Amino acid sequence: MDNSNYIPGETRSVKLLYLLILVGLVGILMALLSMNIPLFAVIITFPFICTGGILILRYPQLMLFIIFTINYFILGITRYIPIEGISIIMDILYVLTLILIIIQSALYHNIEWKRCFHLLSAFSLLWASYCILEIMNPSALLDGWILSRGLIINGLIITVITSLLCTKYKILKAILFTYSLFTVLAILKTFMQKYVGFDTFETRWLNNGGATTHLIHSGIRYFSFFTDASNMGSNMGGAGIVLGIASLYIRNRTLKIYYVIVAIVSLYTMMLSGTRGAIIVPLAGIALYTVVSKQTRSIILGSISLALVYVFFAFTMIGQSNSSIRRMRTAFKPSEDASYIVRKENQRKLKEYLKYKPFGEGLGLSGDGLGVKLSKRFTTSIPTDSWYVKIWVETGIIGLIIYMGMVLITIGRGSWILMFNIHDPELKGILTGWLCAIFGMFMSAYGNSFWGQFPTMVIAFMGMSFILNGKYFDKELSNYTNL
Template sequence: MKSNANPQKSLIDIVLSPYWVRRWGLALLFFICLGIVYLSSKGVWLIGFLIAGACMGAPVLLATMVNTKVGVYMMVSIAFIMSMFLRLIQGVPIGLLMDFTILLMTVGELLKDIEKREYTFFKTPLSWVVYIWMGWHFLELANPEAASRVAWFYVARPAVGYIMIYFVTYRFLNSRTEIKKLLSLIIFLSFFSGAWGVAQFVFGYFPFEMNYIIQNDAVHLVFIQGRWRSFGTMGSPAHFGVIMAYMVVFCILLIGFKKTFWGRFYYIVVIVTCFMGLVYSGARSGIAVIPLAGATVVGLSKNMKLYVTSLFAGIGLFFVIIMPTDNYHIKRIQSTFKSDEDESFQVREKNKEMIIPWIMAHPMGGGLGSTGVWGQRFSPGTFLANFPPDSGYVRVAVEMGWIGYLLYLLLWGAVLIKTLLMYLKVKDEELRWIAIGIFGALCPLVVVETAQDIVGKLPSNMLFWIWVAMLLRALEIGTIPNRESIYDEPAEDSDK
C-alpha cells in the first residue's frame, strides 16, 4: 500500500525549488535595478552601466558551459570586432572575458565527459602535436633567459586558451550543417570588416579611430606614400588584408554551391567588398595570398577548367606586375613581387641575419613576450625589447628558441600532412570544396609568416585553430557522400 505522505524535503530542496528560485531572482533583480538607479542619480553612471552589463552577460557566459556553440560563435565575433571596440573604449579587459569564456566552455565539455564517463574531449587526429606545442609553452615559464614572468602569463594565456578553442570547435562541429553555419558566420564577419575598410577609404577614419592612431603613435603604420591604409575592424592593415584575401578565394570556390539567385548575389557582394578591402589595405602580404591560395586550390582541385582559368589569371597578373603605371594601388601590388626594390623587406632581412647567431645560442629563446609590445612593456631597455619581430617565424625563434621554432614547424607539418592524407579519401563534393577552401586559407600562411606575424595575433590566432578543427571535421564527414553527421550512415539524398 502506497503512502500518501509527502517525502520529507530538506531546506536546500525548498530554497532551490522553482517556486522560490523565481522569487529570489525577482528580488535580486529588483535590488540590482535599485542600485543602478541610485548610482546613476549620484553621477556614477559607469559602475551602474557595468553592473547592468554583468547582469546581461552572466547568463550568456553560463550558457556557454551548456551549449559551447554559443561560446564559439561569440569568440569568433569578438575576435573580428575587438580591435575596433578597443579603439572606441580603451582599457576594457576584453581579453580576460574571452579567456574566461574559453575556460567555461572547456569546463562544460569536461563535465559532460565526466557525466557520460566518456573522456573524448581531447581526442582528435592532431592531439599529439597540439600537446607538444602546448607543453613547450608551459616549459617556457622556466626559461632562465626570460626577463619577465609576467610577460609569459600575458602571452601564454591566450596562446594556450585559443588552442582550447580547437578542441571545443572540433567537438561541436559534428555535422555538415554545423560546419556550414559557422562558415557562414565567418563569411559575414569578413564582409562586415571589409565594408568597414571600404568606408574608411571612402569617408576617412572615424574620429575615435584617428584619436587612437595619434595617441598610440601609429601613424607610420597606416600612412604610407601619402595614403591612409584601411584596416577594417582588425588590428592592422596587414592582418586585415590577409583575411580579406583568403576570403575572396574562399567565396569564389563556394559560390557554385549556392542554389538561389540571392545566395549567389550575396557571395558576389562579399567577394567584391573583400577584394576592395584588400586593395585599400595596401597589404602586400595580402596580395601575395591571392596567387598562393590560387595555386593551392588549383593543385588540389583536379579540375581542368580551373587549370585553364589559372593560366589566364597568371598571365593577367604578370601584365599587372610589369605594366607602367602611376596608380598607387597598382604600384603597391607590383611592389609585392619586387622585394629587391623594397626597403622595408631589406631591413627585415638584415634583422634576421643579425638575430640568427643569437637564436642558435639560446635553445629556449628569450622567453614569451620578450619582443615587441610586450617586451617594451615588461622588460624595457633589454636587447630583445627593441628587436622588431616582423616575421611570425622570427618571433617564435627569438622568444621560444630554435627548439620552439622546430616544434612550430612540426605543428605546421603535422597539420598539413595529416589533413592532405585525409583529403585523398574525401568523396563528398561539397565538403571537398570546403576543405580546399580551408587549405587555400592555411597554406598561404606558411609563406606569409616569413614576412608578417599573422598567426600570432587576433583574429588569425583564433581562426587558425578553428580552421584546423573545421577542416578535420569536413574531411571526416566527407569520406561518405551525402553524409550529414559524423555519426550517420550513408544517405540516399544530399541534405544540402
C-alpha cells in the first residue's frame, strides 16, 4: 500500500492552522489598505471570540463569572457610554447561559438538575407566576409589565443558573475572591471621587439632576460606579459583612488578612456614601451572625458591639463634626428627620389609596422613576423611597407577602442549614458571611429601593442559592477529607 500521500491527523491540523493564519493576515492587510476599521476589528477579535466560545463550551461555569462581572459594572459603564436598553444585555446573557446548560446536559449529561430544586427556586417560580398574572390587573399597563420583566423572572433565572453551575467548592471560593476584587475597585473609585474629584462624566451626571441628592447641605454623598450613593452604601456594607465574617474562618493566612483589610475599608466607604439606611446592613448582619454562630463568645461580643454602636450614634455627639457620622446619626433619631416624616406621610397616603387594591396598581406603576414615564396617576406621583413600598404599590399586599416571604423564609432556612447541616468550618464561615450580608441588605431595602437594581439582586439571589446548596459543598469537602 502506497503511503506517500498519507498525512497524519496532527500534520493536517497544523497545515489548517497555517492556512487560517495566512487568511487572517491577508484579511488584516486588506482591511488596513482599504481603511476598513470595522473589518479589521472583527478579524482581530475573531480568534478571541472562537477561543472564548470553546472555553465556555468546555467550562460552562465561566458564564457564572461573566454574569457576575457584567452585573457588577454594567450601570457604572452607562455613565460613560450611553447604552439604550441596558437590561437587554443581561437578558441575552441569561438566555445564552440557559441554552448552554441545556446543551451540556444533552451532550455530556453533566448537569445535576436536582441542585436547582430547592426552597428559593420554588418561591421564585411562585413569584414569577403571580407577576405574570398581574397582566390581568384592571389598572395595569402592558408597557409597565414588559419593562418589569427583571423583577418578574430574574430571581428565578439567577437561582437556577447559580445552582447548576456553581457545583464545586473551588468555584464558590473563586466567586468570593472575585467579589472582593470588585469591592476593592469600588473602594478605589470612591476614594478617587473624594480625594481627586469627580471626573467629567460624573460631573455631567451630577449637573443633570444627581446633585440634588448627592451634593447636599450635610456634605457630599459619594457613589463610586454604582447607580447612586444609596446603592453604593448598602453594597459596601454588605461586602464588609461577607468578607469580614468569611475572614474569621478562611484557612489561608494571607487571604484572611486581605479579607479583613477589604472588609474594614468597605465599611468606611459605606460611611462616605452618606446613606443613613446603609448602617442597618452591618448591624443586622452582626445580629444574625450572633444567632447562626451558636457560639457563646460570638453572641456576647456581637451583642456588646451592637450596643456600643447604638449608644455611640443615639446617645453621644462624638464625631459630630464629621459629615458622614453626622448624617448616619440621624438614622437613630428618625422622628427628628424631615425626610423620614415625609416618607411616613407618603406611605399613609398610599395605604389609603391601596386599601381596596389587594393586587396593587400594576407592575411598573410606582413612583420610582419608571412609573412617571409610563403614566401620570396617583401612585406614580408619590416616590416610594423603599423596595418594600415599591412591591406593595405595584403588586399589592398579596405580592408583598409573597416577595417578603420568599426572601425571609429562605434566610430562615439558610440559617437552619448553617447551624445544623454544615460541618466544614471554612465553608460555614463563607456561607454565613453571604447570609448575614443578604439579611442586612434586605433590611436596609426598607429605606432604599436599591434591592432590585444592579448589582444587588444578582448578588443576593446568587448568595441565597449558595447557601441552600451548602450540603453539596459540605459533602464534597467531607469526601475529600476522608480520602
